[in-house]
Amino acid sequence: MRVFYFASGSDGLTRKLRDLIESAAPDSDITRYSSVEDLAAALLREVRPDGQGVAVLLCASRAELRKMLGLTSLLADMTRIVILPDRDADTISEGLKLLPNFFSYSDGNLADIGAVFKKISLKTT
Numbered sequence: 001m002r003v004f005y006f007a008s009g010s011d012g013l014t015r016k017l018r019d020l021i022e023s024a025a026p027d028s029d030i031t032r033y034s035s036v037e038d039l040a041a042a043l044l045r046e047v048r049p050d051g052q053g054v055a056v057l058l059c060a061s062r063a064e065l066r067k068m069l070g071l072t073s074l075l076a077d078m079t080r081i082v083i084l085p086d087r088d089a090d091t092i093s094e095g096l097k098l099l100p101n102f103f104s105y106s107d108g109n110l111a112d113i114g115a116v117f118k119k120i121s122l123k124t125t
Helices: 012-024 036-046 062-075 089-096 110-124
Strands: 002-007 029-033 053-058 079-084 102-105
Touching: 002 012, 002 036, 012 029, 012 053, 012 110, 029 036, 036 062, 053 110, 062 089, 079 089, 079 110, 102 110
Parallel strands: 002 029, 002 053, 053 079, 079 102
Antiparallel strands: none
């Protein structure tokens, strides 16, 4: 399974989430992108119409989330997990425009994200 992991920061959350993804689906091909532009270029090159790709998007700010909205059409055929930067109603509204299969918050329970990712990986193998 191809995983497009977006996280612009290099904090503990970024590492913990990567570790969760790797432990939930150890055979996955995971590539981390730290800029929206790099992610967009990769999606243009590699997105597969068979729906086997998974995008895990850790948005560190609303500004980053707004940039991510420009990729909605590139993410359309993929399973999307979106981690929002806060619980503000406007942030949630913008995050839902990405049409996530699952969303959570950067201050939320990472175990939930890991469990969802594991189910996704089992479904796609």
